[in-house]
Amino acid sequence: MGSLVPFNDVNLFPNRPLYTTAAAGAATATSTATTIPLLRPKIEPKAEPLDEPPLNKIQTNVEPQYPCPNLLSSSPTTPFPDTDDLNSLALESAPSSEENAHTKLYHITEMFHPAFGQRKQKYRDVNVLDSSSRAIVPVPDERQLVVSMRHHQKRSSELVRVTNLGIEDHRYFRNVVRRTRMLYDSLRIFSAMEEDKHHGIGMGRRMRVDLRAAALLRDSGLWLNCDKRIVGSIPGVYIGDLFFWRMELCVVGLHGQPQAGIDYLSSSQSSNGEPIATSIIVSGGYEDDEDSGDVLIYTGHGGQYKFSGKCSHQKLERGNLALERSMHYGIEIRVIRGFKFEGSLTTKVYVYDGLYRIVDSWFDVGKSGFGVYKYRLIRIEGQPEMGSTIMRFAAALKTRPLEARPMGYLTLDISNKKEHVPVFLYNDIDSNHDPMNYEYLPRTVFPAFIYHAASNNVGCDCVSGCMDGCICAKKNGGEIAYDHNGFLTRGKPLIFECGPSCRCPSYCRNRVTQKGLRIRLEVFRSRETGWGVRTLDLIHAGAFICEYAGVVLTREQADICGMNGDSMIYPGRFKERWAEWGDLSQIYPEYVRPTSPSSPPLDFSMDVSRMRNVACYISHSTSPNLLVQFVLYDHNNMTFPHIMLFAVENIPPMRELSLDYGVADEYTGKVSICN
Template sequence: MGSNSVGAFQDLNLCPAAAATSSAVSPLLVPKIEPKQEPLDGPFFPSPSPSPSPSPSPFNFNFNFGFGFGLSTPNSVPLTPGSGNAVFTAEFNRLTQLFHTTFSDNPGGVATPAPAAELDPNSRAIVPVVEPNGHLTNVVLTPSGPKKSKPRSSELVRVTDLSPDDWNYFRELIRRTRILYNSLRVHTLAEDERLKDSMPPHRRPRADLKAAQMMRDRDLWLNRDKRVVGEIPGVSVGDVFLFRMELCVLGLHGQPQAGIDYVPSSQSSNGEPIATSIIVSGGYEDDEDAGEVLVYTGHGGQDKYNRQVVHQRLESGNLALERSMNYGVEVRVFRGFKYESGANKVYVYDGLYRIVETWFAMGKSGFGVFKFKLVRIENQPQMGSAIMRFAASLRVRPLEVRPKGYVTLDLSCKKENYPVLYYNDVDGDHDPLYYEYITASIFPPHVVGLVGTGGCNCIGDCLDRTCSCIMRNGGWYPYELNGILVRGKPLIFECGPGCNCPPTCRNRVTQKGIRYRFEVFRTKERSWGVRSLDLIQAGSFICEYAGLCLTREQAQIISMNGDGLIYPNRFTERWKEWGDVSQVYPTYSCPVYPSIPPLDFAMDVSRMRNMACYMSHSTSPNVMVQLVLYDHNIVAFPHLMLFALENIPPMRELSLDYGVADEWMGKLAICN
């Protein structure tokens, strides 16, 4: 078949007699007329009804300004057009100029800007909702009434001239949307567990599907007003997604189960489909994946057991890929695979590819399949899937993978559950070796004397909500069954050494030590950083921020020789972001129970510390601080426990919002 043309193609599914005549055509077998499916993805949402097909017009490939949309600036009061606010007008015009129509309905190739009256200032904005003070204890959350979700647009646009500030803006928008999605999913898991006795197991919807549906009903999905060709603003190569529906929510891949995302011919301006992204997950035996070069098998011709039973046809997604090759449209590539021992697949974004060749050949099953050769575009960051394979090798044989650079294979000296690697291939600085490694904070004597006092009297796990520790949490479990934090709070009470429940109690998450493998490393800027060798799920416990806790008087004396202390009250309250579902549940408000006084102690890490002290500072962090009590009852001296705010891929640096950071390096001065 010619690679740059679409012509009549012989139907190889017809019997010879029928093929010789033009009447009464009857196929040998009836294939499924479905998009390329991805195994193990379970049920999916039906696609919205397609919008009316526009009248055919010439197919124009251009980069002209074609539309506008409203955005509210992050961390600010939402702004509206027409309010006389000059700041909004300037920001609105600046951001819309970043998007350019890729395919236009105008014969001349120049798209017409949308009228101002049709612009929705909050069409893609994630705006904080101010709710009355209160907390979640004993409150039944009721979802807000669903809105009429808008149909997905068929307009193709490309983002250009994205400055660092613009990219950070969209990165924050993506980040907030992902936090909301994961918060809803964990909240749904917790609610399903609470109602498990009143709801049959087969009636419980999957939490990932339910969270996505709630966001869709409230028009919180991103990139539905325009289809972005190429890079999605705010999405980095290497980002990992634990569920297919998260890709749909962010507008990265619009098909809940199909492997090819494309604009169908019924919605295309010239009647030809155009593909924008694909997912490679090993579900087709004829796929050949060499990383930078990929041979992707088309869709169609499979039975319900995903076996190829008839020849594929040049239609739907197959035709869309061929047309994308013809017009030089790049496609996003996601790779899906099982991670470790997990039953579900994870999906990693590997960047942009160009389709350079297509042909029809007999597959391994003996039936004809369409194949598409894709080559990765140059000058992109390293593929996320390659980084994950590299991290997997480091976990089992670090010295073989990196013969040089490791100073020690366990900075913790066997004090942690897993070794903490220490890597420095930049210079000869071995400073972390000269500190005593501790896994938990050391409190003043008057606090230590109360360790082990009080606690619950539960026999076995604390399954009864009348447990005194659970009651102190407001009558709900702070963690779901897998140890994921349900929502952030001013303070969380865990069962501790003074409780009768066993160490396996589900209310003992943070005191069991680290669950992942980490590496302290020297950066090229000659500062320190921390990264994980494992994929960390959003809401997971990471480690404690450990040091020697000092009273105010002790801190004043030590600071006389130079202030090199950590002040916990300077950490920003990022815990408020985790579990904030106010955009879906109007009755939700940020928890204020228990009300604790401002933290009035300092932490000295000049002699004793752990790996948390080497984490970077960021105003858009992927790690948050959650205060926890488990070994004593003095709320003035809680443990500073660190949790993941988002899914953190392997080898990505961990970052905290310290509130106050070093002016030059963006790192905490005491530890760097």
Template sequence: MGSSHIPLDPSLNPSPSVIPKLEPVTESTQNLAFQLPNTNPQALISSPVSDFNEATDFSSDYNTVAESARSAFAQRLQRHDDVAVLDSLTGAIVPVEENPEPEPNPYSTSDPSPSVATQRPKPQPRSSELVRITDVGPESERQFREHVRKTRMIYDSLRMFLMMEEAKRNGVGGRRARADGKAGKAGSMMRDCMLWMNRDKRIVGSIPGVQVGDIFFFRVDLCVMGLHGHSQAGIDFLTGSLSSNGEPIATSVIVSGGYEDDDDQGDVIMYTGQGGQDRLGRQAEHQRLEGGNLAMERSMYYGIEVRVIRGLKYENEVSSRVYVYDGLFRIVDSWFDVGKSGFGVFKYRLERIEGQAEMGSSVLKFARTLKTNPLSVRPRGYINFDISNGKENVPVYLFNDIDSDQEPLYYEYLAQTSFPPGLFVQQSGNASGCDCVNGCGSGCLCEAKNSGEIAYDYNGTLIRQKPLIHECGSACQCPPSCRNRVTQKGLRNRLEVFRSLETGWGVRSLDVLHAGAFICEYAGVALTREQANILTMNGDTLVYPARFSSARWEDWGDLSQVLADFERPSYPDIPPVDFAMDVSKMRNVACYISHSTDPNVIVQFVLHDHNSLMFPRVMLFAAENIPPMTELSLDYGVVDDWNAKLAICN
């Protein structure tokens, strides 16, 4: 997807409305920067505000400036007949075009955009046009979401590619590249190729295709998605020099505890303005009513909502933090106050707009508590705290607060697929393996088995989907820490089987699953075609791994839109997967994952304990960043000549 504009399909009914937010032209208040009594910067650092009366004077001056601006705007508004209140929810003041031009649809098959970047165009500047996209129907939202999915897939693939290129240069055991540095480089490369989303418009309100609760691992991720335009600053705003009336307008904020005076209460946030900090993040001087601070005050005056993204400490295999989109907030009040360090700071009261999905940050904290003390936050509904009976590395919860069904308890739990005994056990006498004592690297035999590229990075993340992955086996000399030993280590994330009104039994994770993360094996009793034919004659329902579809993710790792010399790797043909699984008596947690044609889980065939290409293990990986408590789904495929209906455990 080379397009960076907002995809709209004018043929849909109702069509999304793109409404320009051009504030009424008036005198600029860009120069109304708040001036503190002490204008010597050095004196400000050494002389913090310590007297409350002085702080009161600051507040009085600020209120005078703000009230003057409001009065001036109120007088000007009386002379603009084309100004109307657009949204009863926010009260945003905007002129509305009678017949806005329809936007081109980037999903059109006639889009002539090239699939390979042959040169580096000049980075696309951010637009000065403020718009809100409304009336997005289900089909348009699906298209927006698909555009987001593809953009994130390119970005994640590029970030991991850069990490692995650095690792190759440093060699096995060498210094690892900084993840945030490679994330920034990946973002810059995508910007140069004009692959950042929403660069041609400044969207006020919700970003189509980005949902409340979506998780990101780096600030630059937010820039790529168009959710927040600055990789450093906490307030994203349209500057006064670009605004139609010279007024800055805030569109999004990041709440990450970077200022000591922040007070985050969930639905209500006391947000501290920006500026005045030294290099160590300490408040060292007074803040000024300019830039993002003035933009927040102006957005409050106009009733323009802001997007809130929370940054939280969360140890994971990608980064030490996560950024969660928590929806839209109103700025309902602003004032000047004395901060904890004694310097003047601007404060803004943000209140969450009702009617939105639950905040992702709340879900994240809830899931974290479930892993350590589940009964403290959910005292009812648990049937079993480990249906695997210790067979998995971590317990698998069973939860049902809907009815009395306890069906998962009636099956024997299998941690791995059971193949016919003695047929596929890898024999040390005739098996070939690598001799990489420190771990597999360049030139390794196992790398050659995988078409010259090991499928995982050093965190065990799937870099690129392949027809078949050969992991290191018992004949290999590499240690357990080898990066080519991933799925054989078993379950690492906490999963929960739960009862759902929509899907019967389902599965969700209590951990954040990043794109490419290994989830678990799909386990049952493997049957040959002959055995399957006998059982189906008796009416038994079987699962067929060959039917599982991951077609939507075949472009995983395709960097042709970013790297001009990128060549899509080719892989040798493998025999068709020719076995079925009986899960009628023995199964694992994966058998409760629901079917979807829009899945968030992909299937990858893997060999590590035998050499039969026709009987690989069925491994499941996260196809995208999956927040905690989100139901997992995979595409079980379509019917074939084996059976007249699709077999799903549910």
């Protein structure tokens, strides 16, 4: 398991001028680690003034559908923890389950106990029996305190760096971040749906659903890295990760300021009175910024007043001083870039581009004629390619593929125009061109007998589109499964979309998957997974990707044909990842997992030995970024649904797609995957 290295006081260790770091851009210290001169500012825990806007004020007139969880008990016999431990308390209160990622967050808190040992003893909420063994035991507290769930959890003033993370540690933290972001996106989509129900679509001033989702997570103690200030890489956050909302950066601990571009430890928290910067956001807000990728000229904040139109000289204080002090101490800075990107529903997208070092700072006259502070940052070598660079490259591929990448393309559309958008086929590794040997199948082919009762289907009479309460909504348990952007609100055992018997128009929000592939995908040759699939478009969490298409065979037909497991897909063996999407039990204890409409056990297979589509090349993963959702729209035979794929997280361009194919075949012992 990884460990935390607190920043020590340089005055206490005059003979230790070196600080051990790992290879550039990584959080793991290895045997090849190098040492660089690094002074240590003395940082002591002190109360920090609230540096975020009061998010809960925006919820004054909006009540959740379910009651908020009572994570803090007012019982006199219940020990009351320090406010820094709200996360761990929330986790202990949650149901015990391996599928509950937030229960594992207690594992994170345990990792940070050594760095907080003295503080814990100071406030008498734990005993540190042995600092080396990290044995920490709660001490009963006889204080009878009632704490409101609306109390803001203050950020820690302890600066730490995460080191010594192994492969399993990286996987674990990645899964924690993925599940937290999934919950955030589910809350955001759910809140938007509730807003539409109460006020109508586009009626009046809309609530900031991104702020409400963040506030609900914070009130439930589910923000990550609130009990520490991490210098360098955040465990579980990868270079290239994409965010649509500034508040989501705060939720995962990547950048703690909802508005300011510089995140820093304030001087009031440091015993020597020096602020320390940890991350910046570059979004084009200052005209004096110069960004060439690996080298960045960043302009400090202040001096501009948007509402009054006035300007003044910037001052070397707050975030500006923090950047200068971080340069002095050699502390690396996380850089997040914000920019407009085609296909985004928000005004900007934010992508994490890795770690930089500040190598120079100076005071200069800006283009406006006023003095500004400038900082030269250089990206640390050895890191993966910047996410912003990859996104620009993907945008060029969509319009000029042969110019952007002249070698490696086998075809620019393996679907032969059977899809709405072309599907690229790329191989720059070997001469394999296997996907070109199959007939492309845009939709699943079902046996003719399942359509016999289709003429008796009863459809809706909606004129301008289905709403909750119509007959199609009742089929889905009383609610439409998609929001007005076509995003899946929460997973269900089965979804009924409007079909041929319905009178609603083609733009009805209950007609999503039947419209087919709309996202540009590329099948590519990989050294790790054989053939894989990656996206050229930016994909929002909850968005429909494509159908998993093949020729459906009953069990008897499969036995007669004698197909082997390598060319057969068994839909009944896909993991029920749909249950994770939209699961709000962490926030609302009375949340009930959807059980209607129920789906009977699936007893059919899909032959992809001769005909298949792009989905057949998606790789297997136990932590996938796609889920399988069963859907019906052209018939009502619930034992033969369509296999539809949805995104469970924001997926940036050029990132590989993955599925959880479930258990291995009982005969071959292999995972049921044709790739």
